Amino acid sequence: MEILSRILRRITQFNHFSYHPKCVRIDLTHLIFADDLLVFARGYLPSVLAVQECLKLFSDYSGLTLNPTKTNIYFAGVRNEVKALIQASSGYMEGTFPFKYLGTPLHVSRLTRDMFQPLIAKIRSKLGYWAWIIHDIEKTCRQFLWGDGSHNRMIFFRLQKMQWSKAYLFQHQSGWDIDHTASPIWNHILTIRDDFIAKVGSLDAAQALFHEWHARGKLPLAKIYNIFHGISLTLKWMKPLLDGVVTPQHAFISTLAAHGALPTTDNICTRGLVLISRCVLCYNALETHQHLFFGCPFSNIVMQGLLHWQGITRRVLSLKHELYKLALYQCKTWRKRLGCCAVAAGIYGLWHERNRRIFVGTSRSAEQILRWIKYCVCLRMYAWNKGILNYELSNVLLG
Structure with missing residues (x-):
């Protein structure tokens, strides 16, 4: 495809080629992604013949040819007699708007809401298929972090029970004093700790709240939510x-x-x-x-x-x-x-x-x-x- 792009970039060297009127200022001759190719040219026969010469040159180099049954030519503002002449010379069938490129509908005029309905329907069908998977993943994560009701596994508020982390990551330091660890996950948790301290105002206030909640044996989730989301830092x-x-x-x-x-x-x-x-x-x-x-x-x-x-x-x-x-x-x-x-x-x-x-x-x-x-x-x-x-x-x- 890189070779094809280079050939098409040199198409302007053909004396009989003319840009599409909307592509002159930016020197645009084509768009290509994987095996999808769009070529833009002025709607008259010499320009189309120049494009075909480039495609034939690419075919001679690579041995690849266009499939006429999968190739269409689209006109806008071209007289019927010119259309007929171009189709007869190129052998391509005339396509109709809108057509899709990379899954998105293209049209010569403004796209309407109805044109996007197939795309929206496809997205909705995919989301519906994945919804129950996402729900199960979130449920599993909640059970791992918060427990099944008989005990609580919230990592940040149970630092004292994680002996391996204290021995190997924290080096027996307090979770309030450690600066960083070799674990990216724990570094993220420490960032949450810093955020918590910043929101309550000071380290002493954060420790006091922690000891209060630990003494109760239950986390006040509504209060924690308000601390993180109800106070503006602006x-x-x-x-x-x-x-x-x-x-x-x-x-x-x-x-x-x-x-x-x-x-x-x-x-x-x-x-x-x-x-x-x-x-x-x-x-x-x-x-x-x-x-x-x-x-x-x-x-x-x-x-x-x-x-x-x-x-x-x-x-x-x-x-x-x-x-x-x-x-x-x-x-x-x-x-x-x-x-x-x-x-x-x-x-x-x-x-x-x-x-x-x-x-x-x-x-x-x-x-x-x-x-x-x-x-x-x-x-x-x-x-x-x-x-x-x-x-x-x-x-x-x-x-």
Whole structure:
């Protein structure tokens, strides 16, 4: 198929070939996926003959030929006498709209709701078939986690009964004190623990609730649900970005990032615009807000370096939880403001590096970006300390 694509891309070298009127500006001659091929040309005989020459050339190279019984030609705005001439010369039958390509109906005019009904019916039939399987899987998972009523197996609230985990993963540390483990599953559970602590306000409050529930011997599920879903983090995680020491440009980008409003791949896909599919910082995963800040190994290294620079030895959290942790930070004013400024500058620096790699084609190492962020933070803190209220860190050129 790659050979066929290359031949069709050279079709414009034929003097008698003309583009389809809607394909001239983008130099579009064909679309191909697996063994499905669409060729676009102006509706007159010389263009069709040029297409046939390309197909014959491909046949000579590969030994593959088109099946006339499975090949159709579609007209739009072509006179009947021209249609008859083209069909007689090509040997292809005229197809009717709508026709399907990759399972989606195509038409020369706007697709109506009725045209999508077969596709919707097929999706519904598949969902109906899988519904009982999904239900059984969820039921099995609930029974494993929550037990059958005689006892409770919720992993997070039964850490003291898992002796193997304590001996080999936790090294006899408390579940409240451990930072991370070698197990991805337990690291996810520890993230839930951090989320729980953040939502109730402090470690002491979280431990008090845990001991209260443990003494009762029963988990108050409704209360736990309200804790995780009934308290909004919005106002609290916004506080670090509203601090006057944070560079306005950094605060703006960080706010968009926390709201998931930056034009990352997951956002531009919904608008029909896809420039990239994978993260240009690590090239190992699809680019989303959650990955970019700070699930990406590259961005994680940068943020881990910023934390160590501030004397913080914990692991890097998600973007919102980093901001939320700053909002609850009990320390001297200058240290908290340093943290606010550093996180915002880190988010801005990573976003700038991402755009630089896509649109400029240059890149920097994590160490170079970290040095630039530290320079920006120190410069901003110096300006704040000297009372230079109108100082704009955005004037610092990105190296």
